[in-house]
Amino acid sequence: xxxxxxxxxxxxxxxxxxxxxxxxxxxxxxxxxxxxxxxxxxxxxxxxxxxxxxxxxxxxxxxxxxxxxxxxxxxxxxxxxxxxxxxxxxxxxxxxxxxxxxxxxxxxxxxxxxxxxxxxxxxxxxxxxxxxxxxxxxxxxxxxxxxxxxxxxxxxxxxxxxxxxxxxxxxxxxxxxxxxxxxxxxxxxxxxxxxxxxxxxxxxxxxxxxxxxxxxxxxxxxxxxxxxxxxxxxxxxxxxxxxxxxxxxxxxxxxxxxxxxxxxxxxxxxxxxxxxxxxxxxxxxxxxxxxxxxxxxxxxxxxxxxxxxxxx
Amino acid sequence: xxxxxxxxxxxxxxxxxxxxxxxxxxxxxxxxxxxxxxxxxxxxxxxxxxxxxxxxxxxxxxxxxxxxxxxxxxxxxxxxxxxxxxxxxxxxxxxxxxxxxxxxxxxxxxxxxxxxxxxxxxxxxxxxxxxxxxxxxxxxxxxxxxxxxxxxxxxxxxxxxxxxxxxxxxxxxxxxxxxxxxxxxxxxxxxxxxxxxxxxxxxxxxxxxxxxxxxxxxxxxxxxxxxxxxxxxxxxxxxxxxxxxxxxxxxxxxxxxxxxxxxxxxxxxxxxxxxxxxxxxxxxxxxxxxxxxxxxxxxxxxxxxxxxxxxxxxxxxxxxxxxxx
Numbered sequence: 001x002x003x004x005x006x007x008x009x010x011x012x013x014x015x016x017x018x019x020x021x022x023x024x025x026x027x028x029x030x031x032x033x034x035x036x037x038x039x040x041x042x043x044x045x046x047x048x049x050x051x052x053x054x055x056x057x058x059x060x061x062x063x064x065x066x067x068x069x070x071x072x073x074x075x076x077x078x079x080x081x082x083x084x085x086x087x088x089x090x091x092x093x094x095x096x097x098x099x100x101x102x103x104x105x106x107x108x109x110x111x112x113x114x115x116x117x118x119x120x121x122x123x124x125x126x127x128x129x130x131x132x133x134x135x136x137x138x139x140x141x142x143x144x145x146x147x148x149x150x151x152x153x154x155x156x157x158x159x160x161x162x163x164x165x166x167x168x169x170x171x172x173x174x175x176x177x178x179x180x181x182x183x184x185x186x187x188x189x190x191x192x193x194x195x196x197x198x199x200x201x202x203x204x205x206x207x208x209x210x211x212x213x214x215x216x217x218x219x220x221x222x223x224x225x226x227x228x229x230x231x232x233x234x235x236x237x238x239x240x241x242x243x244x245x246x247x248x249x250x251x252x253x254x255x256x257x258x259x260x261x262x263x264x265x266x267x268x269x270x271x272x273x274x275x276x277x278x279x280x281x282x283x284x285x286x287x288x289x290x291x292x293x294x295x296x297x298x299x300x301x302x303x304x305x306x307x308x309x310x311x312x
Numbered sequence: 313x314x315x316x317x318x319x320x321x322x323x324x325x326x327x328x329x330x331x332x333x334x335x336x337x338x339x340x341x342x343x344x345x346x347x348x349x350x351x352x353x354x355x356x357x358x359x360x361x362x363x364x365x366x367x368x369x370x371x372x373x374x375x376x377x378x379x380x381x382x383x384x385x386x387x388x389x390x391x392x393x394x395x396x397x398x399x400x401x402x403x404x405x406x407x408x409x410x411x412x413x414x415x416x417x418x419x420x421x422x423x424x425x426x427x428x429x430x431x432x433x434x435x436x437x438x439x440x441x442x443x444x445x446x447x448x449x450x451x452x453x454x455x456x457x458x459x460x461x462x463x464x465x466x467x468x469x470x471x472x473x474x475x476x477x478x479x480x481x482x483x484x485x486x487x488x489x490x491x492x493x494x495x496x497x498x499x500x501x502x503x504x505x506x507x508x509x510x511x512x513x514x515x516x517x518x519x520x521x522x523x524x525x526x527x528x529x530x531x532x533x534x535x536x537x538x539x540x541x542x543x544x545x546x547x548x549x550x551x552x553x554x555x556x557x558x559x560x561x562x563x564x565x566x567x568x569x570x571x572x573x574x575x576x577x578x579x580x581x582x583x584x585x586x587x588x589x590x591x592x593x594x595x596x597x598x599x600x601x602x603x604x605x606x607x608x609x610x611x612x613x614x615x616x617x618x619x620x621x622x623x624x625x626x627x628x629x630x631x632x633x634x635x636x637x
Binding site for chain 1 (some may be wrong): 331609
């Protein structure tokens, strides 16, 4: 009976602890580690200006004499730069913190924009049907035949051709967000559309129509909350993909410029020094990138299984 | 059947038309072609004459048809940066990319299928779990990072394999091949693995899932009851039935292999089409971008079409639903 008493005075936190999802979370040690790493990473990225010993974007504070210092445990290393410096004398640890910050910011923003665009188009497509549905879905089909990296590259090239006067440092972030979100929206649109097609036949939507609510309100307040589950899963897995895409574009030299390096840019810088023995410039940002992508992927995989009642 | 094929072909033509339209809009409206081609000292009259000569004063719709006509004859104009015909530049670099893609596909199939069969048959063995973990890591790591790690291990530390370029190539007519020299083959190893790793994990997981499913079916039980040997059952009966989806996926992935070659080619300074396209994006060389887009679009549409039509030929169930629709 004690159980019941506790349950009666539950708040949202206790309910979350008690839920199936949390139960499945505690069942897998791997997922717990991955979630911990993910959050630790977000924390570090968020508070990079406080945690980092140096601001790697402030070119004035960098000293070229510190360039290419090896990690502290190697000969010639300095305790000031725990895992070494790059060619400009940036402390790599600080640069990785700031770089992750950019990578995550691009990832989150572009996933958010892609989801917003995809959900809106999916809702419109599924709810209204007819010509507009055909149009949106055909565009999605065509876009789906091309890999996202190619679309992102094309958008990037087009934007820099259309606005040559914009300085690269200022525009890079938003160009990347535009390129990544425009290449990722299709999945959301398709998923939301197929859920909407099911939901709009339900009684509650019929009832909402009967009492005279406008389609916009029905879509937003009644249909949308019921189709968000799968969207959340796609968004998590997409976050990992967006981080990879950002890193890839930056590595290819069309992303974040070298003055404010993201993880991909750092790896690009380091590749030139791989042969002269300065392995740390590439390897540490690479490891950081791999860890964050792997953790987010693991959390996404778990979330997909946990939210799918058929697999329970 | 015929109706399905015709509808599918019409769809492909529409897609190709849209791709051509986008390429044309890029070509015509992003950046001024005349500005790119002339120097500062060119007079306005000369510019206008060039404009007329290039047909830039014609109605846009006529220009579009001109563009399609040119594309059909592999005439994509002249590169802004190199002042050379784009078609020629792409043709020079196509063999490098195609050989790389082919080798990586072969690698993916030769390694992926046996690994998939093994993990499907012995699902609880330690080696299977190891393969699956490796495949998860392989999916999570970005292509360029895998390439750099391979370079670091095999080119910098062990110094056994080259890290850039194609090695010595032999010209056979218009086709320059790296498959006939030792250095050419050695140069192919690391890029092919980098490019093929993702496909390999995909094929492995697919074969594993299919094997798990097939091994539960009645005809496998019956084959066992007949006393056939393990090898005959595993490879003659089970594997054969898993191969149809594998071939489909490999075919569909061929397009992405060529697209992802952009990344691999950058990592390994591989002189292929992908690297050309990347440089054209960096230098806003619109004719190359437009031509590459048309080419890749055509390739994708053709691959999708062929795979779909093959499916209809292989699977009678699709044939029936195709008619009823």
